[in-house]
Amino acid sequence: MKPQILKGTRDFLPEQIFKREYIFNTIRSVFKTYGFLPIETPVMEHLNTLTGKYGEEGDKLLFKLLNNGDFLAKADAKALEEKNSSALIPSISKRGLRYDLTVPFARFVVMHQNDISFPFKRFQIQPVWRADRPQKGRYQEFYQCDVDVVGSTSLLYEAELLQIYDEVFKSLGIKVTIRVNNRKVLQGIAQDAGIADRWMDMTIAIDKLDKIGKDGVTDELSKKGFTAQSTEKIFKSINCESLEELNLDSEIGRLGIAELNEIHAFLGDHTFYNKVKFDPTLARGLGYYTGFIVEVLADDVKIGSIGGGGRYDDLTASFGMKDMSGVGISFGAERIYDVMEELDLFPTDNNAATKIILLSFDKESLMHANQLAINLRASNIATEVYPSAAKMKKQMKYANDRKIPFVIVIGSNEISDKKYGLKNMDTGETDHLTLDKIIQRLT
């Protein structure tokens, strides 16, 4: 049996874990300064909790788990006969892996509504799964770091979330552009152009503006059957650089603009470290967004978005709880990792690792080394003991490869003198000190 790993998944080596922890810890500490509380949910959910929330495309990307037991006995015979996969699924699969953290959170809120107080501010850092075709920065298993507030329609939270994005990427050292829009503005643009009922089609087309250009979008719009007059009106709207210029003949559109203005008002004279800009072409696919939407792109690395989010007014309604508006954003840990790796932004010191290793020449000094290690650890110094009196070169090489900064070599001299040579592996210098002095030096 040849060892293999599933496509779109990865193992993490210790060094990678340290770097990932650095990202998670940075994000977590910002979340906490805004009063967000941690939760976790199961990796599996009832399939009907997940389906229908992410649009048609999203449903296709859900990982489904085959029922246990004699699942064929209970399978839909007709669907099986006709080889109709999508009709067969409900009868052979009742569970799926979560596709994001937002929908399970909505389910969580409804189930625990009596245990939490609203507005409920939570954060969650866990893996999610998508049966997408992998590419660079696109995996089938990846971690999301989500912050959401549910139970308030206040646009104060939109303002908070923008600040959180700005602060996190500032402290990670990644320069980003934060694009902001509002679904109501998109609906308004469509209504203004006289195509209110087809605003989603329009949105999908204009979302591609920076990729295929104005001509490409014009083509796509005419292919979808929009008139030249509508297309012209759409372009007039999306060419607006600022909110002030945008003048829509649409009530819902004006509401969207008013919402964006209010977020602006909440922010007052706060200045962002990163670029935050209104972009009427920003669409975002996730089906459940209803108002504010946001997306984050790294300025210096060509990779997809490294964060995204928005407001969802009705997500808990499908679990039987109305009037429970929520808003939230997500950080894509894997892509942030890839960006930081490419830009060499990870700090070089890792104080989580072993600080000192004790080497020995024979059985007796190995025993002594272990007694010494017990003392060092009692003083909270991360200590290892090389497990055998192997050749000194081999022991030193291990210390070197592991990047352990200090070494003590123990032999009969050290045991009788009670003084040990503390060797600094960077400089190569050795100081002969008592145990007390060594503990002082390393703490």
Added chain:
RNA sequence: GUGGUUGUAGCUCAGCUGGUUAGAGCGCCUGAUUGUGGUUCAGGAGGUCGCCGGUUCGAAACCGGUCUUCCACCCCA
């Protein structure tokens, strides 16, 4: 899901139009050096050429399938 692309030693890659025992650099192991790593020198180990099948006297090379990688579309973190 559609179209394309990649896969040779632990890593990065050579290997001409199919022709004996498949190479390099780095890394690894051993020694020079029986109380001190990173340098140097000498020697050594390591590959069912992703996997399965086909064509051929003969396949790492050609064909088909499959898995994987990356790219475009779709969508997204």
